[in-house]
Amino acid sequence: MTQILSGREAADALLGTLSEQVSQLDPKLVVVQVGDDPASASYIKQKMKSCEKVGMRHEHKHLPADTTREQLFSLIEQLNADPDVTGFIVQLPLPDHLQPLVPQVIRAIDPKKDVDGFGAYNLGKVLLSREFEHLPPATPSGIIALMEHYKIDPAGKHVVVVGRSNIVGKPIALMLLNRDATVTVCHSRTPDLGVITRQADILIAAVGKPKLITADMVKDGVVVIDVGMSRTKDGLTGDVDFAGVEPKASAITPVPGGVGPMTVAGLLRNCVRAKERQKEQD
Ligand code: GUN
DSSP: OOEEOOHHHHHHHHHHHHHHHHHHOOEEEEEEEEEHHHHHHHHHHHHHHHHHHOOOEEEEEETTTTTTHHHHHHHHHHHHTTTTTEEEEEEESTTTTTGGGGGHHHHHHGGGGGGOOSSHHHHHHHHHHHGGGOOOOHHHHHHHHHHHTTTOOOOOOEEEEEETTTTTHHHHHHHHHHHEEEEEEEEOOOOOOHHHHTTEEEEEEOOOOOTTTTTSSSSSTOOOOOOOOEEEEEEOOOOOOOOHGGGGOOOOSSSSHHHHHHHHHHHHHHHHHHHHHHHHHH
């Protein structure tokens, strides 16, 4: 029997552990949205809903699509300076005229308030060791929490990560290395992907290509974590051909209801951690 790794269940458990700290520390999360990307609207709704669930103060700042760079950077400065704001994120993607500025936007966010964990300071700490993973990016941190919830220990396992993005592939590879896994990272220039993915004890797919991973590309008993979430004519589709791969897997995440809710839980946990650290430095 294949175990379904429910992100909804694991996220509820993680959020449950946060509520007490939230009521003691009273952190506040701000989500900045520019424009009306439909996927962003749905992600933000999930984030706000989870804040309500744990009693975390939250604010959704929704700016129009024609917001100028000056207006966006001025808001970031304001949020950096506001002592009542514990952490904030700028939801991506930005409208076309601002999208090339994403690296500068990320750099402009105070590392102490960078609860997405996208900036060089917080990513750099992930490189050092597990003890320095203070504000890790929310998706990899959610994947680790999901594995912990289901008692999947990566130590000594061969983990194959497909995808090398700065926000999922690279940091999850480092975080698993920090937990004694043997890690292989594959990407769009990897020849014969299947030769590598078939060696995986744990396979993490994070490329955004619907159904890229097919049954012939995995070995029996593999644990599959699907980070992909593409909108196709069949609805939300992961990077893994679930129907084909599930019978061979010992455990697998569904899409939706797998990694997605864990990302939100990881973000809220970062907000609590940010507040803890800010209080220590008061
Ligand atoms: N767009 C899709 N996922 C994310 C996320 O985790 N953070 C931000 N800022 N934008 C996103």
